[in-house]
Amino acid sequence: MSALAFSGLLNFISCITLAVFVLSRNPANKLHRSYFLFNLAIAIYSCGYFFWQTSNEVTNALYWFKILVFGIILINLTYLHFVFTFLDIGKNKAKILGFVAIASVIFIFLNFNAKLYTGLEPRFDLGFWPRPTFFFHLYLLFWHWTCFYGFYWLLKSLKSETGIRKQQIRFVAIACGIGYIGGATNWPMWYGIHLTPYPNIAISIYIAMIGYSIVRFRLMDLNLIIRWSIAYGAAFLAIFLIYLVGFFAIENILSDYFNIGIGLPILLGIGCAVVIFEPTRRKVSKLVDRFIFKSPDFEIILNGIEKDLNLLDSIEQAASRLINHLKKIWNLEHAGIALWSNSTSNYQLFPAVEFRKEIITQLDEFITQTDYLVKTLEWERRLFRYGIVVDEELIDLTNRASPGEKTTFAKIRRSMRWLGAAACVPLMLNDHLVGFLILGNKHENRIYSEEDKKFLSHVSQIVSSSISDLIPNLSAPNNNWSDESRISDSFSSSS
Template identity: 20%
Template structure:
């Protein structure tokens, strides 16, 4: 295949742009690892070679062209030593300094001959499309042997590492560099064929494949922390390559097919390049993001999910389960687990798990892994460069099946451990992963602590509410006594009347049928009144029991209002307070915990009664409004001032006399209402009264029920 000189000129430009850009960007960093520095040296050598390769081919002067060709070979003779050094750092192998000394020394020795006849001599005629290609001198075969030999040795070492290493991250990194440099060097070595006039170096542009391979290893498998630099380099190189290619092709064809003058054709080519530059840039960004630089998970998506779905949870169990589910799904893990400190057992117990980590585990607070996390505040990162004790590595791998352990610290206390299994892609956890997951773990620790405090507060509130409820039941004794004594009094009267008639002889002479009928009537009355008394005591007993496991179910508001009024109705009558009930016919049901709803209604009706100076009236209304069931409890009491109205839901705030209330009633009422997906509101006019309103979503009736109504 015979290619034009322009092909080789543009290949030099492309190779220079890709290698030089990344070299300058890497060197611009204030700090970098040894691997990064060696990488930049090797890439810089490639950039210098490509620059003078281009200058050599673009020159029309023989002496200048030969000078450029000799100069482009200066970095080439040093490449074997720098590449060998870079490769050893990559595979974490050490050799004696004498080997590096010999390697670099041989390179410098050959370099000292480059500008003389020992390395190369002038050619008497062009070779193919190359007008000024030198002929090799006596030292040149030594350079070729050094170059090819080091490439073979380096790739043999990398191949051995690929076959023997147990570290999946290192294996993938070395594999990518192995194939990338093998293709890149194989392409570059075709230039030696031209030196000996055997063939044209047609694969020269493929030298840039090395840069692409390194970029892939950097981004996909955390070879070095220079991802953004590599990304920008490839995009910039692509833009330059596009511009150069277009400027080479467009003017040539405009001149050839349309006869447009060269100057005009160049201007039109520049216009086309400028017009399409934005679109090409956008396409390059999309292509690099999608195919080369795409992440196994989206950091923004993970942050959004944690912000929207995880951190807002106040229920501890939901928070923990959502955390492991979100991390496992978003980061695409085999599994993840959360362990929290148990103060009673003094151990870290498994509280949530997902996937491959789903086994029962428990860590003692003195175990080496826990001690390390507690004292260092740093994660255990098996894919990193830290050489952890074998105990920690074994426990992480075998028992916990995890590659990353993140401590959950609140101040100096280690409250838990977040364990992440390996990625489904078999990728190693990199520094970029830690940069996002470590802050998330800190935030999660705060969220867990808040949820634990909320759980303790809820428990305290429940206990306080129960005490308040029992105290209230004590105040209902008169009404409850009346409700129970009335039916028992009726039973007693019926029985006494029967006994008196028997003693007075009134029953003598009655037929057995009459006696049986009268006895049956007395029994029916007695049973009815006993059932009435039993129902009252049962309602009181149920109301007095603590609510342990709230259960949402369909509930009739009207029925619950009636239940509450049975408990408090007689006390209100004794206080000369009238209760007026106004319930909309066919009122739909709601979904709520029945006993919690009773507590809410009980508190509001009782508060209304306490706010009234007898005589007075309480209206209990219930109706539907815009898909909601609305309950209003209105009293003719003294009302609440605007200042106090803002504080009525605050815990421990009360306007009652000392000893008459804890101030937890309305605070708990609001929490119960909101927990049952309802809303509570209040309106009050001082001197006229107060109205508390409750709103709950109505249960939609089936078409048959709706038609019946």
């Protein structure tokens, strides 16, 4: 099996797997459905690509090449459909999609009637390649137009959007750029230019990036997804190289000494790839985090936080040092800590300087044990990943809540807005809320990722333990709330 054939096989497996996975997560979602159709078109192209590259006879190669080109033409239509659905402008672009659909039908007809190319011929020991006709020149212009037209709308929307939505569009645009490069490297060979299209394998990376962003983006920020993508892409490349070396070695041994065909080496290669992929990805991911993104070693940071808290002898000092740690990690402009005070019967805010410009100070208000944010952190934090109350998840819960529950979530968001918080981390002592960490918006309003939340859950445990040692007489408020005062159990169970 050649490197190009392997790229087709890998792209096919990746597209089918991700298409089914994403669709299964939410079949009713139109974005998931458009992604499925987009993947299906790429899978048809990749299937034809694989069998075309493994064909030894021109007749067989021509049959699969027609399937390959059929998939390419479908990609034009499904790509624009996906982009318009993603940007929520599909209704305004119905005429454009109609035009692309009609043009696609015409080019499909020309493809199956041998009008886009006059036949195939061996070229540069890279299989059979076509001799393009005038109609193909027109199609190639059409292909580039659809690619750039979709990319244009992504960039245009990028200028008008802000915050998380802007990050999401930027990420999809990057993924589309990778896919364009991977596919476009095939065209020079059509015109007799010896440029082996090894980047064709980048299509797998491209489609995986988009699929992952659809399913998980609301829980992850752009840097984390790009790190994930680089890690998986590098792992794919490493396994690809190992596979090629192992495949040719095993094939030569089996053919020379045992007269066995290529079927067994393919199966052995796929089995080995499955076994070594995840360990390879983990190692690459650590290298990417450490040397490319300078990602902090969370274990070292946790040890540093614990050490600093144990060294200091006042709550003001402890809070200042802790907040400085957290602000550096996430590049925050604002952070603080709220601790329960029996003497004032409310949560005191530290360091005080962090809250001088916040709404809660300007209104001379306080957070008490009856506040819905406090109730949520103590009793209903299971609604949130790792028990961290994050504004993005609050918005998502609000959109799915009943009218009465929407009011409750609005009160929680109001308290967070007063505190300048984008995330609140509970500090528990003997199953009671003695305080909570207050974290403002991250740089460029990036969301708190799964990685962030998991790390913060460990920070919560360390800070809770250290504060109880730092303030021996610290006690929790006596919260004897009835079930009616909490967020409804029906919503908790449905979530």
